[in-house]
Amino acid sequence: MNKDVVLAAGILGTAALMYGFFSMIPQRQGETVRIAVDGDTYGVYSLQEDKEVLIQSERGRNKVIIREGQVSMEFADCPDQYCVKHHAIHARGETIVCLPHRVVVEISSDGETDTEIDGIAQ
Numbered sequence: 001m002n003k004d005v006v007l008a009a010g011i012l013g014t015a016a017l018m019y020g021f022f023s024m025i026p027q028r029q030g031e032t033v034r035i036a037v038d039g040d041t042y043g044v045y046s047l048q049e050d051k052e053v054l055i056q057s058e059r060g061r062n063k064v065i066i067r068e069g070q071v072s073m074e075f076a077d078c079p080d081q082y083c084v085k086h087h088a089i090h091a092r093g094e095t096i097v098c099l100p101h102r103v104v105v106e107i108s109s110d111g112e113t114d115t116e117i118d119g120i121a122q
């Protein structure tokens, strides 16, 4: 009887340890790209999914491309073109900013891809 309890406790302890170990591994799956215009979230998209996002605001147009986990500004009609010249980003915390259009493209890993925001993008 006693031996069974010890064995059960051992299994539970091992399971708890394993769980703790696996939950500490950072999950790349949740990585997303957030696009904000003038400080407001325009859309949040998964890096896993290839996508083209056209951003149309009163300041102008930007076209963001998500391809093979990389995000780049393919086109913008802003005067300085800094955002278009920016290299593609993929790591958490990296950003592409289009200052004239107040567009910020940022890689983040918090939260899931919100398809609802995607659907109502202005």
Ligand SMILES: [Zn+2]
Pocket (backbone or CB within 6 Å): 076, 078, 079, 080, 081, 082, 083, 084, 097, 098, 099, 100, 101
């Ligand atoms: Zn720009």
